Amino acid sequence: MSDRLDAQPGPGTGSGTPDRPGRDQPETGSTAKGTHMAAPGTRTSEEKGARRPAAGKADTTRVLAVPKGRTGAARILLGRDAIMIYVLVVVVLYASLVIPRFASPVTVGFLLLDVIPTLLIALPMTLVIISGEIDLSVASIAGLTSALMGVLWQGGMPIALVLVVCVLAGLVAGAFNGMLIAYLGLPSLAVTIGTLALFRGLALVVIGDNAVANFPPGLTSFFTSKIGGTGIPTVMVGVVVLIIAFAVVLHFTPFGRGLFALGYSKEAATFVGIDVARSKFLLYLATGTVSALAGIYWTLRYSSARSDNASGLELAVIAAVLLGGVSIFGGKGSIPGVLAGVLLIGTINYALKLDRVSEVVLIIVTGSLLILSVVAPNIAAAVQRARHARQVRSAPLP
Amino acid sequence: MSLDSKSAVPAHPTPEHSRPSAFASFLRLRELPVILALVVLVAVTAALNPLFLGEQGIKDLLLNATILMILAVGQTLVIITRNIDLSVGSILGLVAFGTGSIFVAAPNLPIIAVFVVGMLFGAVLGALNGLLITIAKVPALVITLGTLYIFRGINNAWAGGTQYFAGDRPEAFGNLSVDTILGFPVITLIAVVVVAIVAVYMLGTRPGRDLYAIGSDPDAARLFGIPVTRRVLLAFVVNGLLAGLAGVLYASRFNSVGATTGSGLELDVVAAAVVGGVAIFGGSGTVVGAAIGALLLTTITSALTALRVDKFWQQAIVGILILAAVVIDRIASVRSARKLRIAEARNV
Numbered sequence: 061m062s063d064r065l066d067a068q069p070g071p072g073t074g075s076g077t078p079d080r081p082g083r084d085q086p087e088t089g090s091t092a093k094g095t096h097m098a099a100p101g102t103r104t105s106e107e108k109g110a111r112r113p114a115a116g117k118a119d120t121t122r123v124l125a126v127p128k129g130r131t132g133a134a135r136i137l138l139g140r141d142a143i144m145i146y147v148l149v150v151v152v153l154y155a156s157l158v159i160p161r162f163a164s165p166v167t168v169g170f171l172l173l174d175v176i177p178t179l180l181i182a183l184p185m186t187l188v189i190i191s192g193e194i195d196l197s198v199a200s201i202a203g204l205t206s207a208l209m210g211v212l213w214q215g216g217m218p219i220a221l222v223l224v225v226c227v228l229a230g231l232v233a234g235a236f237n238g239m240l241i242a243y244l245g246l247p248s249l250a251v252t253i254g255t256l257a258l259f260r261g262l263a264l265v266v267i268g269d270n271a272v273a274n275f276p277p278g279l280t281s282f283f284t285s286k287i288g289g290t291g292i293p294t295v296m297v298g299v300v301v302l303i304i305a306f307a308v309v310l311h312f313t314p315f316g317r318g319l320f321a322l323g324y325s326k327e328a329a330t331f332v333g334i335d336v337a338r339s340k341f342l343l344y345l346a347t348g349t350v351s352a353l354a355g356i357y358w359t360l361r362y363s364s365a366r367s368d369n370a371s372g373l374e375l376a377v378i379a380a381v382l383l384g385g386v387s388i389f390g391g392k393g394s395i396p397g398v399l400a401g402v403l404l405i406g407t408i409n410y411a412l413k414l415d416r417v418s419e420v421v422l423i424i425v426t427g428s429l430l431i432l433s434v435v436a437p438n439i440a441a442a443v444q445r446a447r448h449a450r451q452v453r454s455a456p457l458p
Numbered sequence: 459m460s461l462d463s464k465s466a467v468p469a470h471p472t473p474e475h476s477r478p479s480a481f482a483s484f485l486r487l488r489e490l491p492v493i494l495a496l497v498v499l500v501a502v503t504a505a506l507n508p509l510f511l512g513e514q515g516i517k518d519l520l521l522n523a524t525i526l527m528i529l530a531v532g533q534t535l536v537i538i539t540r541n542i543d544l545s546v547g548s549i550l551g552l553v554a555f556g557t558g559s560i561f562v563a564a565p566n567l568p569i570i571a572v573f574v575v576g577m578l579f580g581a582v583l584g585a586l587n588g589l590l591i592t593i594a595k596v597p598a599l600v601i602t603l604g605t606l607y608i609f610r611g612i613n614n615a616w617a618g619g620t621q622y623f624a625g626d627r628p629e630a631f632g633n634l635s636v637d638t639i640l641g642f643p644v645i646t647l648i649a650v651v652v653v654a655i656v657a658v659y660m661l662g663t664r665p666g667r668d669l670y671a672i673g674s675d676p677d678a679a680r681l682f683g684i685p686v687t688r689r690v691l692l693a694f695v696v697n698g699l700l701a702g703l704a705g706v707l708y709a710s711r712f713n714s715v716g717a718t719t720g721s722g723l724e725l726d727v728v729a730a731a732v733v734g735g736v737a738i739f740g741g742s743g744t745v746v747g748a749a750i751g752a753l754l755l756t757t758i759t760s761a762l763t764a765l766r767v768d769k770f771w772q773q774a775i776v777g778i779l780i781l782a783a784v785v786i787d788r789i790a791s792v793r794s795a796r797k798l799r800i801a802e803a804r805n806v
Binding site for chain 2: 196240245246247249250251253255257258259260261262268372375378382388389418421423424425426427428430431434435438439
């Protein structure tokens with residue numbers, strides 16, 4: 061519970077309070093400043109009932125203790141993540157009812173197979189963006205891994221060793237990014253534009269114009285196989301494990317909590333004892349490694365190792381992550397929201413494809429969704445501010 | 459800086475520090491590393507392969523750089539205000555295809571009118587970006603990532619499988635990228651004029667200086683009375699206008715324009731600006747630097763070909779170059795920060 065609250069530390073409790081005086085009431089007055097985090101859920105219901113009568117007797121010393129906005133269950137059920145999930149559910153239901161052949165195991169299978177690379181890379185990307193940085197080199201790392209895989213396999217290396225080497229290559233690529241960004245303090249946007257070109261270039265150096273396709277059939281068929289008749293791809297098991305791992309790290313460990321703090325203010329994070337450089341370095345290690353996994357998946361799923369595999373994926377991943385409610389400025393976001401964002405784009409794309417809508421409209425939809433998802437909350441906030449200002453102005457002077 | 463050094467003069471008469479010579483200020487030029495890199499690259503390549511600096515060689519170098527140069531200039535305006543525009547590749551694509559369609563629909567339209575229409579079209583698209591960013595107060599990275607997809611989608615829908623080839627447009631238009639004046643291709647001259655105009659504007663006019671102020675510290679700029687919203691909007695409109703110009707020139711330079719024209723160009727443009735010494739977080743850098751950065755990036759490709767380096771290495775080298783530019787920028791800013799601190803300490 062308190063986890064949900066901390067998720068938006070800055071504006072949640074600090075900046076919002078001055079513009080709503082007089083919302084405090086006797087019941088909460090007894091709750092000291094320091095403990096208000098402990099029982100947010102219970103207070104909401106009381107607050108709603110007691111707000112009006114208490115409006116007259118404002119006490120400026122207690123106002124600080126009132127968190128802005130919703131708390132407790134309402135916060136979870138009406139939050140940004142929840143809205144994304146509702147939208148996803150509505151889209152899935154609508155598509156199942158309206159589009160013939162949508163509601164079938166085949167759909168589930170292909171939809172998930174298509175979405176897995178984005179889904180995988182979106183996980184570490186969420187953490188990176190929450191901490192206030194960005195990584196544009198992910199797709200190039202995936203491409204580099206794919207190229208490496210093709211060349212090593214063709215060179216006669218056993219496939220198990222090939223996979224290990226590829227994951228290590230991703231780790232090294234991530235470490236390179238991390239070193240430049242975390243320890244040399246270079247801006248991540250510029251660095252990863254550079255490594256975007258560098259890693260893709262290395263992929264070209266490694267494999268050139270060639271394509272390697274003769275991977276062991278057992279392995280490639282495993283990567284497209286489904287669990288029984290459900291249509292869910294077998295590899296989804298591994299993906300789910302990763303999702304859970306990232307969700308736990310982000311939302312339930314001190315390290316993850318630190319990332320939110322980092323995204324808000326690096327100085328403040330340093331002062332509360334977060335090792336800023338080490339945290340960032342670990343994040344880039346994670347993006348590198350997971351991008352390598354995505355590269356391996358891409359290679360085996362299409363059973364083709366090429367230098368241009370997964371090119372352009374970085375912007376698709378970032379679009380999905382931002383759609384999932386992660387703030388590009390850092391400090392805000394969650395794994396469930398991002399999952400909903402990725403699946404929403406995947407579902408809409410797949411449904412439109414099934415409905416014989418051309419690819420053309422798909423990218424317009426993706427772009428519009430992205431813009432709408434960031435513009436809509438701002439407009440809503442502006443409307444709310446305007447309404448509040450009107451109320452304040454029309455209120456009789458004491 | 460200049461204020462500090464002036465007030466420090468009476469206490470510490472150190473003329474060699476307080477009155478920097480022309481040579482010293484040349485050494486501190488942000489564009490110096492990229493200029494040096496370009497000169498070394500061209501010199502080494504020309505020494506090993508004399509054909510590289512032949513008449514045709516130079517012409518090709520300039521032609522290849524033209525479009526990226528114009529885009530980099532526009533992008534620099536936006537980056538200086540601490541924003542970014544990822545949609546330029548899509549704007550260029552739309553305008554290039556639009557140019558092709560205009561020539562098919564109205565073959566007798568004067569070429570200058572086509573330029574005006576293309577640039578206005580680009581400006582409208584840029585204004586759309588700018589309005590979304592300034593009115594809705596949403597980060598530019600997100601908005602322009604969205605419009606990157608939307609503009610590209612519109613381009614796809616409009617073009618479908620259609621492509622316009624060199625034969626579809628008047629010969630005079632295509633000749634813009636063939637004819638030369640004093641050895642310079644006409645479209646490169648257009649680019650040079652654009653760079654010069656924008657450079658003077660950024661250097662010597664109030665709105666131009668305002669853009670730097672906004673990028674250094676948006677809040678301070680607002681407090682100072684700079685119309686931040688209007689200036690940022692201006693930067694995006696000009697960027698769109700220049701992307702439109704680049705689109706028209708693209709249609710002149712290349713054989714075919716279609717649904718995918720200019721896709722993936724956005725990161726090259728940002729890379730050119732970064733290599734040219736434009737700080738990614740705004741507030742410093744010049745359009746001349748960005749233009750030279752663009753020239754360097756495109757020259758590398760030709761140089762490597764001339765040196766018979768495996769073509770697969772090109773992109774990796776571009777990546778290393780970008781990283782080097784970022785590191786150099788960092789070193790420069792650390793040094794100037796230290797100098798500033800020392801100057802302040804002396805003042806106290």
